[in-house]
Amino acid sequence: MTLTYAISGFAVGLLVGLTGVGGGSLMTPLLTLLFGINPAVAVGTDLAFASVTKTAGTFAHRIKNTVHWDIVKLLCMGALPAAVVAAIGLKYFGALDKEINQIIRYSIAGSVLLTVIALLFRAKMQAWLNAHPEKHLHGRSLAIATVVSGAVLGTLVTISSIGAGAVGATLLVLLYPRLSSAEIAGTDIAYAVPLTAIAAFGHWWLGSIDWNLLAMLLLGSVPGITIGSLAARAVPERFLRGLLATTLTGVAAKLVL
Template identity: 55%
Template structure:
């Protein structure tokens, strides 16, 4: 296993532990720019990486905190899982006829990173605005919550399958907006629970297309698990209000580099 891959996994795990930002938005650009992996291989490997690392988080949230809203997970999955399968079928079709989809994946990755950066910038504002709206008009969005949640899942299904980015930051912000009275710990737990089947299906589909590097995957796992553990303990000591905007700015720049 390459030391560089292990160190990268540790670095990403450390930042995820400190900021809570999804590993995909950090890991995939790192694999493309630093190590020169093809975007499709970076996305496929990162999707399986995400499904494995997020599983541990859900066990904690469901087992210890009881903080997973399974009804919301089901609504998100009703949109995201069929969308992920349909996206994989389209990618597989293009692969069979010999059409290169590298540009599509690269462009999708750039868009996802830009949206993730915006989500990081506006998360606190949306959370505050949503709570104020609910205080003045209880149940205002109640009749739209279910269909809107399915639509959010559909968008995430396409975006995550193409880019491996969005299940964390974008999913969290969408849930904060749609369910402003839901405690933060339940927002995080629910988003994690939804991300597991979505990234697993996406990762498996990319694996079938030959877009997963298992040596890379195992190296990233070796590095990321201790990184997340250390980052989680450091999170209380490092001012997130400074680190999160800095991270969002970096993701924004990387996103524009992919798009332009």
């Protein structure tokens, strides 16, 4: 079984490298549906997994100077307190209880569907906003919207481990349409590091992290992400995103049913 976990980590890492979509939307449903792992444990383990992988990504983007730290600060102002509150709520209601696990399962399904929407419509949203500059937020309203978006993402990520990737990047596109794709990716990854770290710490406090599983996933994902990143330009992006959106829609339906 440990080899199977490593292979799964490799497969998810490969897809993340090819598509740029966050591993949570792939890894958490995989652990829940394929391996029958408790949803809370799947979420907690994936958050620890994400905090490690996103840290490495942040260093790379920092070297390329593609991180807007002022935006990261605003997102963290909303996301980090929300993550703490969500973790306390899971502790209070019992993260490993059957009823709460069902809620977590539905939260994962909802987050997966949000990822699908982000995959399919992000480019169209950005094009529309670029064509209508009068719709852009500025100043105080933009700052408040960024903090609120961070709070929503912090809650979503802590409960489902999904949202810091495609959903977070899509929100950044809507709020900051003038940023380049590299700047969107760098800023999204940078704010997700403290968010996933705090959320993972909360799940460690809840006792919902499987450390052996985490080690096997990391063992497979590192070469997977590397190979996927190198091969990304050779595979048509539209085909990959369409395939991924179709797969994730089926995953969300399976989680609900």
